[in-house]
Amino acid sequence: MSNIIISSDGTDMLCSLGLIPDNVTTIYTDGSCLGNGKDTNTGGFGVIVLDKDQKVMVSYNKSSENTTNNREELKAILWAFIQFGVDKDNFFIPTVYSDSAYCVNTFNNWMFTWADKGWLKSDNKTPENLDLIQEYYKLYNQGKRINLQKIKGHQGHQWNELADSLATGKMTSKEVVEKYGRNS
Secondary structure (H helix, E strand, O other): OOOEEOOOOOOOOHHHHOOOOOOEEEEEEEEEEEOOOOOOOEEEEEEEEEEOOOOEEEEEEEEEEOOOHHHHHHHHHHHHHHHHOEEOOOOOOOEEEEOOHHHHHHHHHHHHHHHHOOOOOOOOOOOOOHHHHHHHHHHHHOOEEOEEEEOOOOOOOHHHHHHHHHHHOOOOHHHHHHHHEOOO
């Protein structure tokens, strides 16, 4: 299979195209927001999908206005989950790395407690970004799975840094695949 470049042009549905390869091994996600917490800001997320030979198969990024770091990171993980999550009985479950402890804990632990309590946290407040969390939860309950893991951010890990470059707009999806793809 040749490299697949997915950019922010709205071509998000790899599943519907039947392009989910069986040799996907690792996925890195990152979210970013310049001006986080300010009324007007710009954010985005990036996703890097590696094959078994550690070559980039898919590079995806998308930008948003008036968002937060956490929202963008949740969106990156959710995008990877939608595109590459597999049935819970599948022998191969792809590993997705995020440098956000908040996001990893949200999807791996907290959302289950929040759902049991009517989508309320321990302080009886509604979790932020509930729309994204509930979408993940719905797919999880339908049997879809990824192995979501925490990685230390900004520690020089090549693929995490590359996801960051996509999230911040420092690199385009095309540039990533040309430089790190199978044909590079």
